[in-house]
Amino acid sequence: xxxxxxxxxxxxxxxxxxxxxxxxxxxxxxxxxxxxxxxxxxxxxxxxxxxxxxxxxxxxxxxxxxxxxxxxxxxxxxxxxxxxxxxxxxxxxxxxxxxxxxxxxxxxxxxxxxxxxxxxxxxxxxxxxxxxxxxxxxxxxxxxxxxxxxxxxxxxxxxxxxxxxxxxxxxxxxxxxxxxxxxxxxxxxxxxxxxxxxxxxxxxxxxxxxxxxxxx
Ligand code: ADP
Ligand code: ADP
Ligand code: ZN
Numbered sequence: 001x002x003x004x005x006x007x008x009x010x011x012x013x014x015x016x017x018x019x020x021x022x023x024x025x026x027x028x029x030x031x032x033x034x035x036x037x038x039x040x041x042x043x044x045x046x047x048x049x050x051x052x053x054x055x056x057x058x059x060x061x062x063x064x065x066x067x068x069x070x071x072x073x074x075x076x077x078x079x080x081x082x083x084x085x086x087x088x089x090x091x092x093x094x095x096x097x098x099x100x101x102x103x104x105x106x107x108x109x110x111x112x113x114x115x116x117x118x119x120x121x122x123x124x125x126x127x128x129x130x131x132x133x134x135x136x137x138x139x140x141x142x143x144x145x146x147x148x149x150x151x152x153x154x155x156x157x158x159x160x161x162x163x164x165x166x167x168x169x170x171x172x173x174x175x176x177x178x179x180x181x182x183x184x185x186x187x188x189x190x191x192x193x194x195x196x197x198x199x200x201x202x203x204x205x206x207x208x209x210x211x212x213x214x215x216x
Pocket of ligand 3: 130131132133134135140151152153155203
């Protein structure tokens with residue numbers, strides 16, 4: 001199954017995508033995770049991307065689309081993928097369609113996780129991420145067993161630099177202006193599955209499973 005997972009920053013895409021990917025035996029491809037891995041490794045791509053990410057702006061299409069084209073061509077995507085974080089603009093959606101068509105593929109579903117804007121800031125401010133494996137936690141909603149340590153791998157938890165209140169405000173504005181129109185775009189294409197993201201993590205996952213015809 002070829003799936004795009006959409007929703008505003010903090011909607012819970014990454015948290016759900018990990019579980020979905022494990023259940024569907026397909027990779028979870030997060031553009032944000034790929035950028036952050038490059039920033040950590042100090043690559044040229046990472047240095048360039050960080051100039052935009054640190055302000056909460058979108059990384060230019062030239063860079064982002066080349067990166068995702070290569071990633072989707074890898075062998076592990078043959079049976080499907082969960083794409084999290086792209087497309088973020090109508091232009092990227094058109095480009096994604098063309099990239100997939102070149103590979104003889106198309107999207108099966110676009111899952112949109114809908115969360116009221118007033119909840120997003122608290123979700124983003126309380127988010128903590130594992131430095132080692134990228135697993136995501138929340139100080140109140142989804143805390144690790146031991147404070148500051150990843151349940152999965154024991155790695156150190158940190159707060160993303162762009163999860164500061166100032167940057168979050170810009171990210172939400174960028175989302176509203178550039179990404180929200182994708183909901184109508186995919187609705188028109190008959191691909192949209194809208195999910196109420198204002199429920200417990202397990203209930204959101206159950207709704208997504210039902211919508212995709214999966215019994216997980
Ligand atoms: P996104 O990838 O959409 O930016 P994340 O999956 O990183 O979002 O989730 C943002 C924050 O909200 C994280 O701290 C996560 O633990 C928490 N979270 C995710 N899903 C839920 C949920 N259904 N209810 C409450 N908190 C959630
Ligand atoms: P979140 O879902 O919490 O907003 P992500 O981890 O998906 O965050 O993305 C972090 C940052 O990486 C974005 O704010 C943006 O700067 C950059 N980014 C991720 N995906 C894209 C994309 N498709 N196009 C441009 N920039 C992107
Ligand atoms: Zn970890």
